[in-house]
Amino acid sequence: MHRAVDVKNLQRLPSPHFRVALAACKDNSSLDDLRRVGSLLDNAPASQKILYLPVLYLALDPARIPTAEDLESLQPCTVIRVTYASLSLAMLFRLWITKSSHPGLGSTLWPRVWPWIHFMHEQVEYLPDSIALTEIILYFRFLDFVSANFKPLRDSLLVTSTPGFRVFVGKAWAALSRMKSSPEQFEICVQSVALTLWEGDFTDPVHFMELIDGAGGGLQDLARLSAELFDPTAGQLFTLCLSCLVPLIMGAPDERPDLDPSLREEYLEMLRQHDFLPSLVARMDAFVDTAEADSESMTACFTVLKRLLHAPRTYRWFPSVIRAGLLHTMTRASLRFPGDLDDSVRYFLTNILPEVMVYYHVVTAIDEVLDSVTKVCHRKEFEALAIFDDWSEFLDLAEMRVELVRELADASALKACDNVECGELQDRSHCRRCSGCNSFYYCNRKCQMVDWGRGGHRNQCNSSTMLALADTRNCTLGFRERQFMRALLQYAYRQEVDSIYRQQAEVLVADPDAVLLTLFDYTWSPVQITVHSIANSPITETLDKMGVEWADFVSRAECSRGRMQLHIIQVSDGINSRLWVIPLRTSSSKVHDAVRELALNLSTDYDNEDLANEISAILEEADNSDLVEIH
Numbered sequence: 030m031h032r033a034v035d036v037k038n039l040q041r042l043p044s045p046h047f048r049v050a051l052a053a054c055k056d057n058s059s060l061d062d063l064r065r066v067g068s069l070l071d072n073a074p075a076s077q078k079i080l081y082l083p084v085l086y087l088a089l090d091p092a093r094i095p096t097a098e099d100l101e102s103l104q105p106c107t108v109i110r111v112t113y114a115s116l117s118l119a120m121l122f123r124l125w126i127t128k129s130s131h132p133g134l135g136s137t138l139w140p141r142v143w144p145w146i147h148f149m150h151e152q153v154e155y156l157p158d159s160i161a162l163t164e165i166i167l168y169f170r171f172l173d174f175v176s177a178n179f180k181p182l183r184d185s186l187l188v189t190s191t192p193g194f195r196v197f198v199g200k201a202w203a204a205l206s207r208m209k210s211s212p213e214q215f216e217i218c219v220q221s222v223a224l225t226l227w228e229g230d231f232t233d234p235v236h237f238m239e240l241i242d243g244a245g246g247g248l249q250d251l252a253r254l255s256a257e258l259f260d261p262t263a264g265q266l267f268t269l270c271l272s273c274l275v276p277l278i279m280g281a282p283d284e285r286p287d288l289d290p291s292l293r294e295e296y297l298e299m300l301r302q303h304d305f306l307p308s309l310v311a312r313m314d315a316f317v318d319t320a321e322a323d324s325e326s327m328t329a330c331f332t333v334l335k336r337l338l339h340a341p342r343t344y345r346w347f348p349s350v351i352r353a354g355l356l357h358t359m360t361r362a363s364l365r366f367p368g369d370l371d372d373s374v375r376y377f378l379t380n381i382l383p384e385v386m387v388y389y390h391v392v393t394a395i396d397e398v399l400d401s402v403t404k405v406c407h408r409k410e411f412e413a414l415a416i417f418d419d420w421s422e423f424l425d426l427a428e429m430r431v432e433l434v435r436e437l438a439d440a441s442a443l444k445a446c447d448n449v450e451c452g453e454l455q456d457r458s459h460c461r462r463c464s465g466c467n468s469f470y471y472c473n474r475k476c477q478m479v480d481w482g483r484g485g486h487r488n489q490c491n492s493s494t495m496l497a498l499a500d501t502r503n504c505t506l507g508f509r510e511r512q513f514m515r516a517l518l519q520y521a522y523r524q525e526v527d528s529i530y531r532q533q534a535e536v537l538v539a540d541p542d543a544v545l546l547t548l549f550d551y552t553w554s555p556v557q558i559t560v561h562s563i564a565n566s567p568i569t570e571t572l573d574k575m576g577v578e579w580a581d582f583v584s585r586a587e588c589s590r591g592r593m594q595l596h597i598i599q600v601s602d603g604i605n606s607r608l609w610v611i612p613l614r615t616s617s618s619k620v621h622d623a624v625r626e627l628a629l630n631l632s633t634d635y636d637n638e639d640l641a642n643e644i645s646a647i648l649e650e651a652d653n654s655d656l657v658e659i660h
């Protein structure tokens with residue numbers, strides 16, 4: 030027992046105060062006795078306050094906790110006992126006892142404080158308001174008391190091994206949202222919770238489940254509360270809130286017990302669904318210019334962001350993240366912490382962002398902010414930064430993609446006849462559409478008949494014109510996304526047309542019967558374009574698993590004599606590669622035939638430069654419609 034709770038200490042009080050305090054220590058002391066001690070306590074000089082502690086220690090005797098029967102009948106004496114304890118706890122927490130001011134005192138008080146807190150917390154819904162502890166004291170002042178007396182919390186077995194303590198922390202966290210009416214109060218409460226979370230060991234799977242229990246029972250409750258920590262009304266506590274979530278998001282430091290990976294993924298997905306990402310970025314954006322911002326916190330922010338964006342189908346979250354100010358935050362971070370933040374920012378500029386700029390909705394979001402970001406990047410002090418070149422390269426790419434999106438809006442609806450033997454290009458409104466699938470178009474009835482029979486559409490009516498490959502199949506893209514990816518391919522094709530046909534000739538020299546595919550790999554920046562024989566490509570294994578739909582594409586491509594080309598786009602969905610076949614069309618076989626003929630007549634020891642010149646000559650002779658058009 031700590032000597033600070035010894036009744037003898039009361040004798041050191043001035044004598045009138047001593048008598049008041051002593052009266053409150055008697056078995057039959059009244060609420061008024063205790064209230065008188067309370068007012069003395071509040072007016073006492075700081076050094077004397079602790080002398081009143083024995084009164085509170087006696088008052089919180091756990092033997093006085095009402096039983097279930099007592100509560101049932103709720104006799105006046107029970108009401109008094111509960112009120113007495115409520116008052117005592119409130120007074121105790123006002124004493125601001127800390128581990129440094131009174132080492133070891135926390136351990137003496139814990140067996141008195143916790144049983145009462147536990148009781149109040151269990152009964153909070155049943156006790157009349159007049160006698161129950163307010164939530165502020167019950168949850169947040171109590172957590173302050175714990176943080177102050179048990180440091181570091183994770184090593185304080187007395188507290189952490191107490192059954193129900195972590196469930197209680199979850200409840201306190203859930204109570205936060207009810208504190209918002211007063212922003213000042215809310216900020217203090219957020220601090221109490223965040224400190225406890227930060228100091229406790231909640232990555233331990235058992236502890237984590239207890240926390241969830243308190244938070245409301247489901248993982249999504251915990252995710253909602255996590256997102257709430259980044260509520261703008263939580264004021265200046267951004268770094269603290271971030272640090273208490275870092276272990277849950279990133280994994281436990283050192284060799285501490287950690288969550289099961291699948292449970293963590295589930296938690297992270299829930300965070301995304303509760304708008305954690307835009308909230309985080311908005312807070313980063315507001316934080317980066319403040320005096321408290323330091324490179325370490327900003328690096329942690331980017332690390333967390335990166336982790337949350339590393340998952341399947343994360344491209345869905347980018348528009349909101351970009352609109353919340355990601356690019357602006359990155360420019361500010363580059364300016365304020367040159368050098369220190371370069372690695373984090375560079376990873377977004379050269380890796381994460383280029384990868385998702387194949388998605389229409391991401392590029393339209395970038396479109397909205399590009400002008401203002403470009404303006405910042407062209408300021409003098411920016412151009413002197415080491416990271417300026419990466420910015421410049423990123424902005425060029427962004428501008429190009431934004432341009433494509435804009436062109437898409439007023440692109441004419443050209444269609445190529447789906448009778449691959451014909452392939453005539455014309456305005457969509459002049460085409461005849463297959464009523465079976467609504468996605469194949471023909472010049473006229475004759476072409477439709479040919480494709481139905483010889484072309485094999487009879488067997489394929491209903492299949493999509495943009496085929497998702499293998500594991501991509503559960504990932505559907507909207508019309509705009511597909512349209513944009515086609516435009517992207519079209520653009521890359523035009524830029525690299527010489528190289529593509531040169532590669533075609535090279536493959537054909539080695540294997541004159543090869544059916545060709547062109548792979549546009551957008552998991553790299555800039556895009557990597559390679560031509561392969563379908564029997565021998567990096568994705569042949571995937572293609573072989575595709576069955577009839579792919580076989581149909583191949584047979585159509587074969588009988589089209591180059592009017593339909595098997596172009597495949599490879600993009601990242603956040604973690605995995607996704608592949609789509611986007612057959613591109615021309616209305617003539619002129620280039621195709623010329624390249625084949627060139628390849629057939631080429632000796633195996635051909636000169637690279639000669640080949641390139643020959644291809645250039647073929648392309649120069651071709652006009653636009655001999656080359657690929659968007660289908």
Ligand SMILES: [Zn+2]
Pocket residue numbers: 446447448451452453471472473476
């Ligand atoms: Zn036709």
Ligand SMILES: [Zn+2]
Pocket residue numbers: 463464465466467468469486489490491
């Ligand atoms: Zn059809």
